[in-house]
Amino acid sequence: MNKHLQTLxxxxxxxxxxxxxxxxxxxxxxxxxxxxxxxKELKLALRDTTEARNMIDTFGTPPIPGMHxxxxxxxxxxxxxxxxxxxxxxxGVMLASVRRLKDYLTRGKEKQWGLAYKSDELDxxxxxxxxxKRAIRGxxxxxxxxxELSKIRREKIILGERIKTKAESLLKTHKExxxxxxxxxxxxxxxxxxxxEYKLKINGSVIDQSATGSTFxxxxxxxxxxxxxxxxxQIAEDNEERKILYTLTDQVAEQADILTADINIIGVLDFVxxxxxxxxxxxxxxxxxxxxxxxxxxxxRHPLLAKETCVPLNFAMNQxxxxxxxxxxxxxxxxxxxxxxxVGLLNVMAQCGLHTPCEEADxxxxxxxxxxIGDGQNITENLSTFSAHITNILEILKTVNQEFLVILxxxxxxxxxxxxxxxxxxxxxxxxxxGCLFVVTTHYPEVKTYAEKESGIVNARMTFDxxxxxxxxxxxxxxxxxxxALHIARxxxxxxxxxxxxxxxxxGSDPAAAPSSDNTLKKEYIPGIQKALPPKPISTVSEKFQLxxxxxxxxxKKLGIVAKKCNARGEVxxxxxxxxxxxxxxxxxxxxxxxxxxxxxxxxxxxxxxxENRKARHQMGKHYQPDLEILLEE
Numbered sequence: 001m002n003k004h005l006q007t008l009x010x011x012x013x014x015x016x017x018x019x020x021x022x023x024x025x026x027x028x029x030x031x032x033x034x035x036x037x038x039x040k041e042l043k044l045a046l047r048d049t050t051e052a053r054n055m056i057d058t059f060g061t062p063p064i065p066g067m068h069x070x071x072x073x074x075x076x077x078x079x080x081x082x083x084x085x086x087x088x089x090x091x092g093v094m095l096a097s098v099r100r101l102k103d104y105l106t107r108g109k110e111k112q113w114g115l116a117y118k119s120d121e122l123d124x125x126x127x128x129x130x131x132x133k134r135a136i137r138g139x140x141x142x143x144x145x146x147x148e149l150s151k152i153r154r155e156k157i158i159l160g161e162r163i164k165t166k167a168e169s170l171l172k173t174h175k176e177x178x179x180x181x182x183x184x185x186x187x188x189x190x191x192x193x194x195x196x197e198y199k200l201k202i203n204g205s206v207i208d209q210s211a212t213g214s215t216f217x218x219x220x221x222x223x224x225x226x227x228x229x230x231x232x233x234q235i236a237e238d239n240e241e242r243k244i245l246y247t248l249t250d251q252v253a254e255q256a257d258i259l260t261a262d263i264n265i266i267g268v269l270d271f272v273x274x275x276x277x278x279x280x281x282x283x284x285x286x287x288x289x290x291x292x293x294x295x296x297x298x299x300x301r302h303p304l305l306a307k308e309t310c311v312p313l314n315f316a317m318n319q320x321x322x323x324x325x326x327x328x329x330x331x332x333x334x335x336x337x338x339x340x341x342x343v344g345l346l347n348v349m350a351q352c353g354l355h356t357p358c359e360e361a362d363x364x365x366x367x368x369x370x371x372x373i374g375d376g377q378n379i380t381e382n383l384s385t386f387s388a389h390i391t392n393i394l395e396i397l398k399t400v401n402q403e404f405l406v407i408l409x410x411x412x413x414x415x416x417x418x419x420x421x422x423x424x425x426x427x428x429x430x431x432x433x434x435g436c437l438f439v440v441t442t443h444y445p446e447v448k449t450y451a452e453k454e455s456g457i458v459n460a461r462m463t464f465d466x467x468x469x470x471x472x473x474x475x476x477x478x479x480x481x482x483x484x485a486l487h488i489a490r491x492x493x494x495x496x497x498x499x500x501x502x503x504x505x506x507x508g509s510d511p512a513a514a515p516s517s518d519n520t521l522k523k524e525y526i527p528g529i530q531k532a533l534p535p536k537p538i539s540t541v542s543e544k545f546q547l548x549x550x551x552x553x554x555x556x557k558k559l560g561i562v563a564k565k566c567n568a569r570g571e572v573x574x575x576x577x578x579x580x581x582x583x584x585x586x587x588x589x590x591x592x593x594x595x596x597x598x599x600x601x602x603x604x605x606x607x608x609x610x611x612e613n614r615k616a617r618h619q620m621g622k623h624y625q626p627d628l629e630i631l632l633e634e
Contacts, residue, residue, distance in 0.1 A: 004368070004371050020278055023064065028267075038529075039532040042289055052276025053275075065094045085136050098262055105119035122265055164183070166222055171183060174198075174201070177192075178193050191218055284355035286355050295316065295405075297314065314474075326438075326458055327457060337373060343407065366529075367401070367527065394493055408438065408441070411428075418507070421506060422502035422505035423494075425501065546594050550597060551591055553583060
């Protein structure tokens with residue numbers, strides 16, 4: 001992420017989005033989120049955010065499944081690895097969540113929200129989900145996963161009881177032989193604690209002995225035989241369990257492509273709904289987007305400040321209306337820096353497809369938002385405040401053009417006031433020539449005078465309560481508020497014409513005041529905005545299907561009747577069996593034309609009107625009916 005976005009604290013917005021996401025796939029998308037240069041893509045991204053916010057407000061938080069590690073499990077199944085019960089249960093839980101997510105999204109289809117139709121791309125692989133649910137329970141293979149496993153486990157229980165009964169019987173029969181009155185387990189064997197002197201009285205094998213050697217732990221021969229049978233059952237159980245796990249793993253591998261597609265789609269949905277959650281948390285609204293170099297903010301808040309204490313910002317500039325730059329002045333701690341950061345950060349958020357915490361907003365697209373905010377001191381690079389500012393600003397001037405937004409804080413500060421003022425004016429001249437939009441804060445009165453005289457630049461001030469001598473943190477546009485700089489600027493590479501302009505502003509015609517410089521400002525290429533193509537004329541799309549045409553709806557291949565012609569968005573209202581649905585015309589194919597199905601003057605209200613509407617039309621046709629109304633579908 002470039003330093004300008006970091007200066008505007010955009011990474012903190014990224015972190016908030018990550019906290020609202022649930023999947024690794026969404027987190028990766030969020031980490032790569034940057035301002036979008038394509039107008040078409042940006043409007044689609046904002047539409048997705050708006051629809052996600054609408055669904056959250058209407059239906060609550062979506063049931064996005066956590067899928068940590070699922071992708072690697074699916075890949076392992078494809079390679080032939082055997083998935084363990086807990087792995088299969090993870091996949092089963094994910095598929096159950098996919099089922100719930102499909103149901104959640106389907107409810108949005110009633111509102112014709114495009115995001116809701118993502119449900120059609122999800123597949124909960126019902127048979128695999130049910131197989132896992134039947135065979136795996138609580139990260140263990142269920143007793144009834146197969147009839148054979150159920151039989152083996154019953155035999156194990158019976159053998160275990162027989163071994164216990166046999167051992168306890170021997171214990172009771174010859175109590176004098178034993179040092180304890182209970183059965184013990186040694187090295188996986190059921191043993192009796194036999195006194196040393198009675199060792200030869202017991203028919204069996206010595207498994208262990210006590211530390212003193214006075215007690216031998218012996219496995220009776222009768223018990224050993226039953227134990228062997230139990231071990232054979234254990235082997236049979238292990239084999240059957242592996243068979244079940246491999247069978248389920250093979251089924252996962254067979255559905256790997258579908259599961260991978262589900263993971264990808266859920267990642268996209270998680271990303272979009274994270275944007276919707278952020279919008280809801282900020283009480284944000286969808287901003288308008290333009291390519292006309294216009295920024296309008298009405299009652300906007302900085303998204304990282306508390307709502308209760310943040311004073312809303314009102315701001316407007318429009319290059320087409322003659323305002324290219326805004327010079328903000330006012331007292332220290334008056335809110336100038338917060339104001340310009342708010343303008344920059346909200347503009348970046350909007351161009352990333354996010355909602356902004358404003359009552360109303362209209363942001364222009366920018367190739368980049370560049371800023372110089374803070375003192376920028378760096379001891380290791382021997383940069384003072386002034387040097388850091390000049391270095392950063394020169395980098396900005398090398399790339400800036402008419403598609404940029406530039407934000408500069410305390411322009412010309414950190415050096416001799418006279419020379420700093422001159423450099424500030426020279427920088428403003430260069431910014432104006434580049435054609436970019438710029439917002440600048442300053443304390444120099446000469447810069448305020450410059451803004452009053454120069455066309456395309458206006459003053460603004462942060463208000464100040466004269467009685468309490470405290471800042472009000474509100475901006476008023478149209479009103480102004482109450483060293484060796486040139487040598488350093490030349491050494492850092494400022495072009496000669498800018499140095500000359502700064503010299504004239506600072507010292508008038510004194511030629512000795514500043515050295516000349518032959519440096520020139522070399523422009524660097526930056527990708528520009530890609531404007532969306534104009535929409536097709538309505539007349540070219542509305543004639544494809546006529547009222548009453550019988551059409552085939554893809555991909556479901558269902559037949560329907562056209563109830564309303566194509567609208568401006570390329571959507572056709574189609575009457576299906578029990579409902580009318582708006583379909584994109586690209587999903588429709590003419591099956592039988594209306595001219596072949598109906599007479600020339602056929603009354604289509606017989607098909608599409610409700611019984612109540614038809615009765616009302618009939619009554620109105622006779623005479624005036626003040627209490628009747630006909631409900632028309634939009």
